[in-house]
Amino acid sequence: MSNHGIGVTITGLTKRYGAVTALDGVDLTIAPGEFITLLGPSGSGKTTTLNAIAGFVEPDAGSILLGDRPLDGVPTWKRDIGVVFQHYALFPHMKVDANVAFPLKQRGLSKRETARAVSEVLEVVGLSHLADRYPRELSGGQQQRVALARALVFGPKLLLLDEPLGALDKRLREGLQLEIKRIHRESGVTFVFVTHDQEEALVMSDRIAVFNEGRIEQVAPVEELYRSPATLFAAQFLGDSNVLRGTVAHHDGQDVLVNDGGMVRLPASHALSQDATAAVVVRPEDLRVRVRKDDALGGMDERPGTVTEVIYLGGRRRIVLDVAGDQFVAEQMNGVGSLSPGDAVVASWDVGAASAVPTDD
Incomplete structure (x- = not known):
């Protein structure tokens, strides 16, 4: 046929x-x-x-x-x-x-x-x-x-x-x-x-x-x-997303997103204007989680948090985090480290794997 x-x-x-x-x-x-x-x-x-x-x-x-x-x-x-x-x-x-x-x-x-x-x-x-x-x-x-x-x-x-x-x-x-x-x-x-x-x-x-x-x-x-979602709705509706909201600014020669948690870099491909309200979106598979040894952070593209839940999904684990009151989700293959609820951690990502979208607020 x-x-x-x-x-x-x-x-x-x-x-x-x-x-x-x-x-x-x-x-x-x-x-x-x-x-x-x-x-x-x-x-x-x-x-x-x-x-x-x-x-x-x-x-x-x-x-x-x-x-x-x-x-x-x-x-x-x-x-x-x-x-x-x-x-x-x-x-x-x-x-x-x-x-x-x-x-x-x-x-x-x-x-x-x-x-x-x-x-x-x-x-x-x-x-x-x-x-x-x-x-x-x-x-x-x-x-x-x-x-x-x-x-x-x-x-x-x-x-x-x-x-x-x-x-x-x-x-x-x-x-x-x-x-x-x-x-x-x-x-x-x-x-x-x-x-x-x-x-x-x-x-x-x-x-x-x-x-x-x-x-x-x-x-x-x-x-x-x-x-490369064009809007926050598209990013959140198609697959899980970790979202950091803030305002676009320029800092030390690079574009960043500024919010109460500090600054995160914007991907080079972004098309956002200065002072615009926007969000950086990181997919769960791109979010790395490591145990936090102290309160010092090594760079802008990371946030401190606390593990609230670890869910076994066969070949991988779903790690739910509290990051300054927001829920973040990471996915890791089994055998990569060992995390438990209550652990103090750092969530980090490569800026190239993130996307930046405008928001209405």
């Missing part, structure tokens, strides 16, 4: 429900064949954007192009877009092959063409051996793969997935993440995936669009978004 994805261009998309603005002028360009994830908390606008592309929601303003084709006024069933929901919505009285064939029968394909297409897509999702079963005879993960097959069987160039793994347990969800990535790679279809699960977004996406209060905070490839 192979296909060619299509691009999507969203411009100024706005949707209001009474006094609530669900989408506030969203702009987003999706490349053909891309796997892009719309990530954000509940009510951030990600699902409303997906529903507007599908035609389930009519925007109040803005435009959506599928390739170079405007979707204004085009009903859902004429958009030729595949959709997969969190709840499988399978017909309980139909066997797997009949469920998958349903979109083709609606389009009037012959029995021979339908049988060939169903056989091909069931092979892709790994369910050929279950074609003769009813949905009630399948596991949750198998049912979701049937729903995926049904959305792909008619050859759409765009597939929308609305939290399709949300109803599954952790082990099934992780397995299906890799399956969906494989299917995306082999099919060439453009995938737009909605989730609030940060780890899921990191595992599956080419790019991530972080939504907040009806707007997009940042759109970037996965590693760039994680390592």
Whole structure:
């Protein structure tokens, strides 16, 4: 099974429900064949954007192009877009092959063409051996793969997935993440995936669009978004963060962040102006923790603290610290030192591994 994805261009998309603005002028360009994830908390606008592309929601303003084709006024069933929901919505009285064939029968394909297409897509999702079963005879993960097959069987160039793994347990969800990535790679279809699960977004996406209060905070490839967040919200929503807030200043030939705890250096790549309120963000895996021998600190890029908790996570440990009243988190491999709650420590980091973002306060 192979296909060619299509691009999507969203411009100024706005949707209001009474006094609530669900989408506030969203702009987003999706490349053909891309796997892009719309990530954000509940009510951030990600699902409303997906529903507007599908035609389930009519925007109040803005435009959506599928390739170079405007979707204004085009009903859902004429958009030729595949959709997969969190709840499988399978017909309980139909066997797997009949469920998958349903979109083709609606389009009037012959029995021979339908049988060939169903056989091909069931092979892709790994369910050929279950074609003769009813949905009630399948596991949750198998049912979701049937729903995926049904959305792909008619050859759409765009597939929308609305939290399709949300109803599954952790082990099934992780397995299906890799399956969906494989299917995306082999099919060439453009995938737009909605989730609030940060780890899921990191595992599956080419790019991530972080939504907040009806707007997009940042759109970037996965590693760039994680390592170089543009806003504090993006930094804190995608993965864990240790945050030092303060004011930008210049000291001894370098830019620093000044707060009640002293000064920390800003990474050379920062684009903050003098006297701006800002934050330095350090990821847990970049935070080093050592026992504090005395009260003397060796440099600006460190802070004294106290261990409050040590959590065993198999091959690594999660170390929770109290740093001047703020909670910091570090992750270390097991066997690296020995720390216990109550230990006086120093938390340090390389300035090059940190990022600097503006804040509103």
